[in-house]
Amino acid sequence: MTLPLSFPPVAECVPRPEDAAADRQALDALREQVLQANLALPRHGLVLFTWGNVSGVDRARGWMAIKPSGVAYERLQREDIVVLALADGARVAGTLKPSSDTATHLHLYRQWPGIGGIVHTHSTHATAWAQAGLPIPALGTTHADYFHGEVPCSRPLRPDEIARDYEGATGEVIVETLAGRDPAACPGVLVSEHAPFAWGRDAAQAVHHAAVLEEVARLALYTRQLDADRRPIGTALLDKHYLRKHGPGATYGQQPPAART
Ligand SMILES: O=C(CO)[C@@H](O)[C@@H](O)COP(=O)(O)O
Numbered sequence: 001m002t003l004p005l006s007f008p009p010v011a012e013c014v015p016r017p018e019d020a021a022a023d024r025q026a027l028d029a030l031r032e033q034v035l036q037a038n039l040a041l042p043r044h045g046l047v048l049f050t051w052g053n054v055s056g057v058d059r060a061r062g063w064m065a066i067k068p069s070g071v072a073y074e075r076l077q078r079e080d081i082v083v084l085a086l087a088d089g090a091r092v093a094g095t096l097k098p099s100s101d102t103a104t105h106l107h108l109y110r111q112w113p114g115i116g117g118i119v120h121t122h123s124t125h126a127t128a129w130a131q132a133g134l135p136i137p138a139l140g141t142t143h144a145d146y147f148h149g150e151v152p153c154s155r156p157l158r159p160d161e162i163a164r165d166y167e168g169a170t171g172e173v174i175v176e177t178l179a180g181r182d183p184a185a186c187p188g189v190l191v192s193e194h195a196p197f198a199w200g201r202d203a204a205q206a207v208h209h210a211a212v213l214e215e216v217a218r219l220a221l222y223t224r225q226l227d228a229d230r231r232p233i234g235t236a237l238l239d240k241h242y243l244r245k246h247g248p249g250a251t252y253g254q255q256p257p258a259a260r261t
Contacts, residue, residue, distance in 0.1 A: 023061070027093055030058045031081040034065040037203035038081075041121060042073045044211045052121035053099040056203035057109055059116070062086045066105060068096035086110065100167065107171025108199065112183045115199045117206035122195045125217035129153065130190035136216060137232040139223045143216040144233060144241035148185040151213060152177050156192045170194070185246065188213040 037054040041047045050073070055066035065083045067076070082094035086109055089102070099105070105118045121127075129136050129151075136151040138144055143151075154177040161169035174189050174197060187209040188198035198213050200206035223230055232238075245252035 026058055026061055027063070027083060028078070030056060030063060030065045031078045031083065031093075033203050034067070034081050035076060035078045037117065037119070037207045038067045038076060039073060040204070040207045041119070041210075044207070044214075046119075046121045046123045046207075046210055046214060047073070048122070052119070052123075053101055053105075054117065054119045054203050054207060055099075055102075055105045055109075056117045056206075057086060059086070059113070063092055064106060064109060066098050066102055068094070069099050071096065101170075103165065103167035104171040104174070104197070107168055108174060108197075111171075111175045112199070114184060114201075115206075116201050117199060117203035119198045119203075119206045119210040120195065121198075121210055121214070123210065123214035123217075125221055126188075126190060126196040126214050127194075128221065129217050130192060130195050133192045135190070136213075136220045138238055139220050139230055139232060141233070141237065141241045142219060144238045145245055146187065146209065146212045146242075147216070148238065148242040148246070149181070150232065151188055151190060151216065152181075152186070153190040154192045185242070 034054060034056045037056065041052050041054065046052060050070050053067040055064055057064045062085055063083050064086050065081050068080050068082050071080055080094065080096055082096055082098040083092040084090065084098060084102070084106070085092055086106065089106055101120050104120070108118055109115065130153060133153055133156065135153045136143070138147060138150055154173045157166070157169055157173060161173075170191055174191065177189055178186060183199060187200055188196055190196050196210065196213050198206055198210035200209050244250060
């Protein structure tokens with residue numbers, strides 16, 4: 001039998017020690033990023049008990065790291081973070097059971113190559129809007145500084161979807177709900193009868209967006225309590241606030257150099 005000309009020489013198939021060390025470093029860095037993002041959830045008051053999870057990705061290596069299921073935040077360690085292959089969910093590192101929402105996270109990363117972190121919480125006010133099946137209207141500039149329009153609420157999942165692949169279908173319904181919108185301009189969603197999901201360029205930014213989503217949900221609830229007929233702000237104000245921070249040429253969030261001499 002003749003081997004194909006492109007068949008690599010055996011030496012090229014053997015992993016080099018420096019590659020293994022770089023992989024180990026990348027794995028530790030990803031797990032640390034995801035650990036710190038998870039620990040930020042209780043600090044921001046976004047979770048009670050273990051009702052939430054954060055994931056992050058290393059797209060170059062095709063990895064997703066996520067909180068293990070049901071582990072208390074105060075006990076969570078870097079080595080507990082489970083790392084899976086983005087392509088097929090195969091385990092890369094970690095021995096614990098990954099979050100029950102893993103299939104939702106995987107689906108969103110596969111559909112939206114621009115995101116690098118995802119958060120799911122049951123934060124009180126955002127969850128109240130989700131349970132009511134209502135989108136959060138853009139009632140003021142706090143909202144418009146992050147969301148270029150309402151925070152949409154998905155349709156409820158159908159019984160057949162819940163029976164077939166509940167978490168995968170949750171990811172599908174989120175993508176369906178965002179259809180026609182740029183996920184970067186709408187960094188969160190409410191899943192009807194469930195709770196919010198938020199995302200960002202990395203796990204830390206996804207947590208920031210989850211906290212903003214909870215705050216705009218709280219503000220919108222109070223606003224509508226004070227004035228049940230309050231309408232969303234107009235396009236001029238919405239565009240002004242969103243685009244000056246996130247539009248073409250915007251440098252919002254750029255930090256000054258760490259050390260100035
Ligand atoms: O949505 C829910 C429960 O309604 C879950 O996200 C929440 O309990 C967290 O589950 P995990 O501990 O991540 O498996």
